[in-house]
Amino acid sequence: MLKLVVLPSAFGVRNVSPFCLKTEMLLTALGLPFDMEELQDPRKAPKGKLPFLLDGDTCVADSELIAEYLDQKTDGAVYAGMSAAQKAQGLALLRLAEEHLYWTGVASRWLDDSWWPNVVQGFFHFVPAPLRGLASGMARRQLRKTYQLQGLGRHSFEEQQGFARRDFQALQDALPASGFLAGDKPGYFDFGIAALIAGMVDNQPPTWFTELARDYPLLLDYTERVQSSVGVYGRFTE
Ligand SMILES: N[C@@H](CCC(=O)N[C@@H](CS)C(=O)NCC(=O)O)C(=O)O
Numbered sequence: 131m132l133k134l135v136v137l138p139s140a141f142g143v144r145n146v147s148p149f150c151l152k153t154e155m156l157l158t159a160l161g162l163p164f165d166m167e168e169l170q171d172p173r174k175a176p177k178g179k180l181p182f183l184l185d186g187d188t189c190v191a192d193s194e195l196i197a198e199y200l201d202q203k204t205d206g207a208v209y210a211g212m213s214a215a216q217k218a219q220g221l222a223l224l225r226l227a228e229e230h231l232y233w234t235g236v237a238s239r240w241l242d243d244s245w246w247p248n249v250v251q252g253f254f255h256f257v258p259a260p261l262r263g264l265a266s267g268m269a270r271r272q273l274r275k276t277y278q279l280q281g282l283g284r285h286s287f288e289e290q291q292g293f294a295r296r297d298f299q300a301l302q303d304a305l306p307a308s309g310f311l312a313g314d315k316p317g318y319f320d321f322g323i324a325a326l327i328a329g330m331v332d333n334q335p336p337t338w339f340t341e342l343a344r345d346y347p348l349l350l351d352y353t354e355r356v357q358s359s360v361g362v363y364g365r366f367t368e
Pocket residue numbers: 137146147148149172173178179180181191192193194
């Protein structure tokens with residue numbers, strides 16, 4: 131049985147990591163039986179990030195590498211039916227979402243002083259109370275440095291919001307108003323984009339990212355459409 135190792139739920143979101151949720155959607159759509167196991171501390175993952183997939187003695191860390199692995203395992207089912215142009219467009223949009231917009235979502239949780247207590251509670255509750263402030267503070271300093279190195283962290287708050295808005299707008303304009311990127315069934319790239327938006331929009335309480343996303347109703351409709359089509363939601367549904 132395949133085992134997908136993911137972050138535990140947090141902020142009222144069942145599968146809080148977009149990369150973990152995308153992979154859960156993909157495995158479900160492929161009809162492959164799998165278990166999910168939670169790991170509280172991503173530093174214990176093979177590459178220090180989640181998700182990773184265990185298939186017998188094989189361990190695959192990174193959601194994109196997992197998709198590649200599953201594509202081989204299923205003789206091409208992951209990208210089946212996609213033209214080269216559809217794959218190229220899907221990858222470009224997914225990169226925009228995961229490698230750019232994602233960071234503004236992360237910043238809206240980790241670097242907003244008013245939201246920060248939710249991060250401490252959601253991600254560090256397992257650390258014994260006397261050490262929690264230290265551990266979370268160190269992780270926050272590391273995150274701030276990463277955001278600086280990525281580049282977005284060098285901009286004013288208004289400029290960061292501008293970058294996020296342009297990403298939201300581009301996704302909304304590029305995604306189909308009905309159906310999915312490569313037809314009437316959602317595929318890997320739909321899962322990735324929808325997973326990115328889902329968790330960061332449904333997190334409680336709302337972040338500034340959540341508030342901005344509400345101005346892009348077609349993008350939110352698409353996110354709902356992908357989740358309902360595959361029957362996997364980021365949020366709790368019952
Ligand atoms: N490129 C990786 C990104 C995974 C990733 O960033 N996961 C986050 C959770 S959303 C994580 O584990 N972060 C822990 C850390 O960076 O310390 C993938 O696609 O799997």
